[in-house]
Amino acid sequence: MFTLKRTHTCGALRAADAGSTVNLNGWVEARRDHGGVLFVDLRDRYGKTQVVFRPESGAELLAQAQGLRAEFVLAVQGVVKARPAEAVKKGQLTGEIELEARKIEILNEAKVPPFEVTDDLNASDELRLKYRYLDLRRRPMQQNMITRHRIIAAFRESMDRQGFLDLDTPVLIKNTPGGARNFLVPSRLQAGNFFALAESPQIFKQLFQVAGIDRYFQVCKCFRDEDLRADRQPEFSQFDLEMSFVDESDVQAAVEDAVGNVFKKVLGVELKRPFPKMSYAEAMDKYGSDKPDIRFGMHLVDVSDLAKASAFRVFSEAVATGGVVKGLCVVGGGTMSRKDIDELTTWVKGVGAKGLVWLKGEGGTLGGGSAKNFTSAELSALRAKLAAKDGDLLLFVADEKGRCKVALGGLRTHLGAKLKLIKEGSWEPFWVEEFPMFEAGPEGRPQAKHHVFTSPKAEDLDFLEKDPLRVRARAYDLVLNGVELGGGSIRIHRKDVQRRVLAVIGLEESDIRDKFGFMLDAFDYGAPPHGGIALGVDRFVMLLLGLDTIRDVIPYPKTQKGQCLMQNAPSGVIPKQLDELHIALKPPPPAEEKKT
RNA sequence: GGGGGCGUAGCUCAAUUGGCUAGAGCAUCGGAUUGUCGAUCCGAAGGUUGCGGGUUCGACCCCCGUCGCCCUCGCCA
Structure with a gap:
């Protein structure tokens, strides 16, 4: 039986409604039985209203109310009453009133929920x-x-x-x-x-x-x-x-x-518009990420030049084998313990890096960690390059380019959160542009970085066959707070260009016909x-x-x-x-x- | 496919180095209770410690395997 259809939601009633008779429908959130008087919080999508059962309303009604349990589905008819001053619940929209029940219908019972x-x-x-x-x-x-x-x-x-x-x-x-x-x-x-x-x-x-x-x-x-x-x-x-x-x-x-x-x-x-723009190259260099969180600094600094000539083999060998050495400066990070740094090392190893080299700013130069592996000139140069001061912590990763990016870029994000460097409540959307059109695939063959319909930049068209990895795309990603919100591009609308791009990624003419024939046909009719x-x-x-x-x-x-x-x-x-x-x-x- | 975390009562968690009957809060059930709103008070019930195997006098704890959930690298144009 369902006769007491709601006249209001559980978030609607206010002091001004006092005296009116209304119906509420909802779920039982809580029951507080005081022996005589009994309270039930009734919940729906719109809010929560306290229903009060009084002995004066009859023993039968009170007995019904005593049988209510959490998550029962209930219809209540009652009179809206202003609560006694001392019973007003502040901070709740319906806190000034309660519904004095006259009649209820249990629309459905509920098992004890699993949580x-x-x-x-x-x-x-x-x-x-x-x-x-x-x-x-x-x-x-x-x-x-x-x-x-x-x-x-x-x-x-x-x-x-x-x-x-x-x-x-x-x-x-x-x-x-x-x-x-x-x-x-x-x-x-x-x-x-x-x-x-x-x-x-x-x-x-x-x-x-x-x-x-x-x-x-x-x-x-x-x-x-x-x-x-x-x-x-x-x-x-x-x-x-x-x-x-x-x-x-x-x-x-x-x-x-x-x-x-x-x-x-x-x-x-x-939001301030237009949104700022950043090149893909800058994002990768400064942040080690194509979707950097720019709400805090701690930029990556390339020290490959210095590393190349160093006697410290972790550095020099990484560069000699085609890799890079990059570092970042954690301002005030000098207070981190050996244990803290070990945790960071574990973290970068977890994402594939070989390890973490660390130094601390002290006495006008750098010390601690791997300091003994460097000459004092190298230490001064590193300190200058990363703009480190006494009390700062310097962290370096020496590895193959991609892994270095993942490890140090990831470490930057990790530290940003851990050290609470991020300004909460700030929104800084921006565009990342000038993506490379292709990236090297498994066997060195280029593959589309965005997708195969993305238009190359006109000025790079000549390199399409000669040096495809150099070609930049007319693509753009929208990045917000370190999250890639989305990406898009200006598309190829000419069949000849589309064909060339498909050829670069190694699709045979017959494949092109089979997979994208209808697309190329469409381009014949005025795209x-x-x-x-x-x-x-x-x-x-x-x-x-x-x-x-x-x-x-x-x-x-x-x-x-x-x-x-x-x-x-x-x-x-x-x-x-x-x-x-x-x-x-x-x-x-x-x-x-x-x-x- | 790789790395890591977690799995103990219905739920969330605890349990010293491997050692007594595996505990607590919430929920549940019973009782009390006339102004609470995370109600309170008294009492009760609730367990194959994810599962399988091993080590041991003895395993929640150690080892191997397996399942599930989560984080992550690869992957995701």
């Missing part, structure tokens, strides 16, 4: 994911979902105002090589053939441009069958957009408007110059909420092994289903149906 549905996190990830609907019932998670909605709404609002059309694109698409591993979907009607789940709407949004849909956007799901991280899920959401007759500045301006609108509407923050970008919705929400994992902003996320603990997916299928698809499982490891 308490409270604001404080009191359960493991595993349990939260298994009972996600209970986790989502917690107020902080509801706030996350509400913020997620508001961010998406503000983005859409800006896009609509700027004349972008919200159009969807297929999820079931052709399997194409390169980039992220695709999830495959077998086709029953075309037995033996497979769809791929779209890793992005890339090709379709470009073809929209050929079609004359000169401003497209979408909030879409993307699928990538790669290993997970705190900020990576196998299915995730993107703000995706593409525009025609534009260059980099037009796309960036459109994005800045949308991102600016989100900050304004959701946080009340006005306008165009470009676009995609931003990670989940990362965006995570950042604005100050969280460090996107799992808390995705309603139903997967575990690090890509499973849904609630559904227990993926799971095996029955032979008939495989038969229809003409699929046979290879013998040894058949998919096992997990116990539920």
Whole structure:
């Protein structure tokens, strides 16, 4: 029976409502039984209201109330009363009133939940994911979902105002090589053939441009069958957009408007526009990262020149074998103990570096750690180069270029957090530009760093075949607080250039025909110059909420092994289903149906 | 595929160097309680220490394997 439909939500009632008879619906958050009088906190998405049961309202009602338990679903009819002055609960919107119950309906009982549905996190990830609907019932998670909605709404609002059309694109698409591993979907009607789940709407949004849909956007799901991280899920959401007759500045301006609108509407923050720009080379040199957190300094300094001539073989050999030596100066880090530094060493070894060389600023020069391996002239030079003062700590990594970047760049981020160097509440979005078009692949063959439709810079076109690694791309990443929010580029719109790029990465003519033929055909029919970008919705929400994992902003996320603990997916299928698809499982490891 | 962390009551955690009946808080159940809001007070129940094997007089603790969750390198155009 459900007759007491709510007239108000549990966050709506105020002192001005005193005297009126209302109905509330919600979940029992807590029951406090004082023998005579009994209190129940009733919760819904909008708030929490205290319901009071009094003996004067009848023994039957009080007995009913005594039977209530946490998470029962309840409908209450009662009279709104101003609380006695000493019982007013400050800091709660409904704290000045309470609902004096006259009648209740227990809409549903609830088992004792596997964890308490409270604001404080009191359960493991595993349990939260298994009972996600209970986790989502917690107020902080509801706030996350509400913020997620508001961010998406503000983005859409800006896009609509700027004349972008919200159009969807297929999820079931052709399997194409390169980039992220695709999830495959077998086709029953075309037995033996497979769809791929779209890793992005890339090709379709470009073809929209050929079609004359000169401003497209979408909030879409993307699928990538790669290993997970705190900020990576196998299915995730993107703000995706593409525009025609534009260059980099037009796309960036459109994005800045949308991102600016989100900050304004959701946080009340006005971002300074246009966003600053940084070259990829500078990001790598100064920060050891293509998505640096620029809220604190501690820049990386290359000391390879000094290291090369040093008698300290850790340094000189690294350079001799083609590597680099870089260092950073931790201001005031001289107070760190040997144990602290050992922990840092363990940390860099964990990301593949051989070790950490450290020195401390003292007595106008450098001492401690590896000081005995250097001449006093070298120590002075290092001190000067890193602008170190007494009381500072210098850390160096000597290694192959890539590993040095990962280790020292990572160490910088690690220290930034550990030493609390980051200004909280500051938002400094900026663009990273001038990415290399290609990077060296496994066998030295170039592969696209962004994607194969990215336009090379016009002035670098001549190097496409001669020296591909030198070619810079018309690509740009939006970086905020050390997180890559998204990336995009101006695309190739001419077939001849597209063909050359595909050839550089080693696609045979027949492959090109098979994989991208329709794309090249489309370019024969009048493709306008165009470009676009995609931003990670989940990362965006995570950042604005100050969280460090996107799992808390995705309603139903997967575990690090890509499973849904609630559904227990993926799971095996029955032979008939495989038969229809003409699929046979290879013998040894058949998919096992997990116990539920 | 590699490195690391964690796994003990329903939940969150503790348990000295390998040594007594594996404890606490919360939750649960029973009782008391007329102004609480993390109510309080009294009492009770609750355990194959993830699982399997090994070492040992003796294992929550050590070793090997395995499963699960998390962080990370590779990977993710």
